[in-house]
Amino acid sequence: MSSYELLQNMGFLQLLKSQFLCHLIICYVFLVSGLIINLLQLCTLPVWLVSKQLARRINIRLAYCISSQMVATLEWWSGTECTLYTDPKSYPLYGKENAIVVLNHSFEIDFLCGWTFCERFGVLGSSKVLAKKQLAYVPIIGWMWYFLEIVFCKRKWEEDRRTVNESLQKLRDYPENFWFLLYCEGTRFTPKKHQVSMQVAESKGLPKLKYHLLPRTKGFWVTVQSLRGTAAAVYDSTLNFRNNEMPTLLGLLNGKKYHADLYVRRIPLELIPEDEKECAEWLHKLYQEKDSFQEHYAKTGRFPGPIMSPPRRPWSLINWLFWSCLLLYPLGLLLTQLISSGSVFTIIASVAVCSAGLCHPFTGKVKPP
Ligand SMILES: CCCCC/C=C\C/C=C\CCCCCCCC(=O)SCCNC(=O)CCNC(=O)[C@H](O)C(C)(C)COP(=O)(O)OP(=O)(O)OC[C@H]1O[C@@H](n2cnc3c(N)ncnc32)[C@H](O)[C@@H]1OP(=O)(O)O
Numbered sequence: 001m002s003s004y005e006l007l008q009n010m011g012f013l014q015l016l017k018s019q020f021l022c023h024l025i026i027c028y029v030f031l032v033s034g035l036i037i038n039l040l041q042l043c044t045l046p047v048w049l050v051s052k053q054l055a056r057r058i059n060i061r062l063a064y065c066i067s068s069q070m071v072a073t074l075e076w077w078s079g080t081e082c083t084l085y086t087d088p089k090s091y092p093l094y095g096k097e098n099a100i101v102v103l104n105h106s107f108e109i110d111f112l113c114g115w116t117f118c119e120r121f122g123v124l125g126s127s128k129v130l131a132k133k134q135l136a137y138v139p140i141i142g143w144m145w146y147f148l149e150i151v152f153c154k155r156k157w158e159e160d161r162r163t164v165n166e167s168l169q170k171l172r173d174y175p176e177n178f179w180f181l182l183y184c185e186g187t188r189f190t191p192k193k194h195q196v197s198m199q200v201a202e203s204k205g206l207p208k209l210k211y212h213l214l215p216r217t218k219g220f221w222v223t224v225q226s227l228r229g230t231a232a233a234v235y236d237s238t239l240n241f242r243n244n245e246m247p248t249l250l251g252l253l254n255g256k257k258y259h260a261d262l263y264v265r266r267i268p269l270e271l272i273p274e275d276e277k278e279c280a281e282w283l284h285k286l287y288q289e290k291d292s293f294q295e296h297y298a299k300t301g302r303f304p305g306p307i308m309s310p311p312r313r314p315w316s317l318i319n320w321l322f323w324s325c326l327l328l329y330p331l332g333l334l335l336t337q338l339i340s341s342g343s344v345f346t347i348i349a350s351v352a353v354c355s356a357g358l359c360h361p362f363t364g365k366v367k368p369p
């Protein structure tokens with residue numbers, strides 16, 4: 001094939017990726033397979049009574065079938081590249097131990113980039129997060145999290161202190177390695193939230209941050225204390241995107257390619273103070289350092305340290321192809337029946353339902369300074 005033909009084919013592929021019909025198909029496969037997997041997860045409840053560890057292992061694999069579809073959208077559909085800056089001595093430990101991941105919360109798809117790294121280090125099915133309680137009710141992802149023993153908080157410390165600790169204690173005998181994600185900022189960065197948060201920093205006599213919100217320290221302290229002896233380290237992770245881009249889920253679905261850069265420092269858990277006040281001071285210092293890494297990125301376009309990028313693996317793509325083959329055949333049959341029914345009302349109603357399914361609330365586009 002000549003290079004001209006190749007270029008033309010690439011243009012065709014990009015055009016294909018922007019087609020509404022392709023988006024419909026991707027969403028259909030995600031929604032239907034997600035609900036089937038939720039149902040299978042429900043069926044594992046009796047297994048819990050016989051063997052908790054077996055039920056957990058099954059749920060890890062079922063969860064992988066859902067979350068890896070989103071990872072496949074990022075890695076294989078949009079072709080987004082992910083570069084990891086980290087210490088070569090720490091690199092061999094990633095995926096081979098339990099860890100608490102502290103990540104900046106600035107982008108709509110930062111959790112998905114986190115998932116992508118989980119996938120590359122083989123811990124996607126078991127990855128966990130401290131999430132707000134409302135997310136537990138989101139169909140597919142929220143229901144999947146229930147079976148994965150995700151830790152939910154109400155953001156009311158009087159209640160969270162006990163419930164978060166109890167949920168984390170249950171992970172002590174978890175049968176596979178997991179990464180536990182904590183967005184210490186507690187909410188996604190916006191200029192307004194940043195302004196309020198810096199007023200709080202000022203009132204507490206803390207240095208101002210330019211790229212982060214002031215971290216909430218209580219959740220971090222309770223997580224570290226509850227996972228002592230279970231997690232080996234904190235992975236301090238700082239994420240940014242090249243060319244000042246603000247990636248979105250819709251952008252990924254349209255096949256837009258982004259380039260994510262992630263800087264990870266492995267900090268052994270023993271180095272983190274046990275006392276609540278000292279632990280809070282430690283976290284504030286960590287965020288001041290994270291801020292300086294972002295400043296370095298803004299000036300140089302890269303994070304400090306060497307690059308140790310793990311390659312993407314084929315499993316997320318294979319999983320997506322499996323579910324697509326399984327679910328597109330009955331869809332084809334249904335559409336044939338629909339068209340042969342000849343009812344204009346049924347056809348219009350079906351198109352309207354599918355379009356409504358495509359609209360989702362992840363449209364924020366605010367870039368930190
Ligand atoms: C790279 C690899 C990645 C690996 C990824 C691995 C896994 C991925 C898995 C899944 C991905 C899916 C992602 C899903 C995303 C879900 C995201 C969320 O839901 S974020 C929201 C929930 N999480 C949190 O809130 C965590 C952080 N919060 C806390 O830790 C809180 O402390 C708390 C435990 C929730 C309790 O909250 P509460 O409000 O009750 O107490 P606080 O301590 O926070 O508040 C009182 C304290 O804060 C001071 N204050 C007041 N206003 C502010 C402000 N604007 N900013 C900062 N601080 C403020 C106030 O003065 C009090 O201070 P003090 O303690 O000194 O008295």
Ligand SMILES: CCCCCCCCCCCCCCCCCC(=O)OC[C@@H](O)COP(=O)(O)O
Nearest residue numbers: 026027030069070073111132141186187188360
């Ligand atoms: C295969 C791909 C098909 C994709 C189509 C379907 C898309 C469905 C996407 C569902 C993803 C749900 C993942 C949940 C992650 C949400 C992140 C989030 O919501 O963070 C909350 C924080 O910010 C704090 O919120 P605030 O209340 O402070 O503000």
